[in-house]
Amino acid sequence: MMLAAQLVVLAVMGWALALLVRHWPYPSPLTRPLLPPRQRWPEAQIRGWLKDKQFHPRYLAFFDRDPERIIPVGETLLAPADGLVTSTDCRDGIRYIVIALSFWDMHVQRSPVAGRVAAVERLGASYTDGEGREFAFLREKNCPVQTRTALDSVIGPVAVRQITSLAARRIETWVVPGADVERGQRIGRIRLGSTVVLEVPASLPCRVRCGERVRAGESPLVAMREEGS
Structure with a gap:
């Protein structure tokens, strides 16, 4: 049982490491949600998407946000x-x-x-x-x-x-x-x-x-x- 648990942990760590390497030098899907927008989607990555004309769907959802605003009273x-x-x-x-x-x-x-x-x-x-x-x-x-x-x-x-x-x-x-x-x-x-x-x-x-x-x-x-x- 102990060996099986260790193998699972190693497999998860290997999967996480593979994600980090795959997305380097940009944030991996594991860390991206924890970062503020500028670090979540670095400028160099966005410009690369512009060049390829293909954007990450979550970035597009973030970019297209249209929150309600409280219009202040005043002249x-x-x-x-x-x-x-x-x-x-x-x-x-x-x-x-x-x-x-x-x-x-x-x-x-x-x-x-x-x-x-x-x-x-x-x-x-x-x-x-x-x-x-x-x-x-x-x-x-x-x-x-x-x-x-x-x-x-x-x-x-x-x-x-x-x-x-x-x-x-x-x-x-x-x-x-x-x-x-x-x-x-x-x-x-x-x-x-x-x-x-x-x-x-x-x-x-x-x-x-x-x-x-x-x-x-x-x-x-x-x-x-x-x-x-």
């Missing part, structure tokens, strides 16, 4: 995307808040403010990687392929730009011109990491700084009233 414009704020620069009376999305962020975009969809434009002609702020202001043909959803709101014109990358080439837009949208409503999705840019009037106070992480439909980015008004 603020909310983040249109989950991610890292990389720029809040202004130009020609417009503030461009750039949010970089990673392979592990939730990728559904939400409307920052209530309003009516004025236009949905398809812009750009290339797929490229790079720092989001480098092309935050560009709308010329040499800018990355993107969709710009313009909204008419109580504070004036606002726009959400979903920008592609080498890895993220598919944009879904779920609203059409003339449609009314609520603050925090889902409006689209980018497939596999990229950039979202929020365009707002530069006169409105910005409530977010570069380096902060934000959540779509929850994090306040801009006040709806100018200082002192």
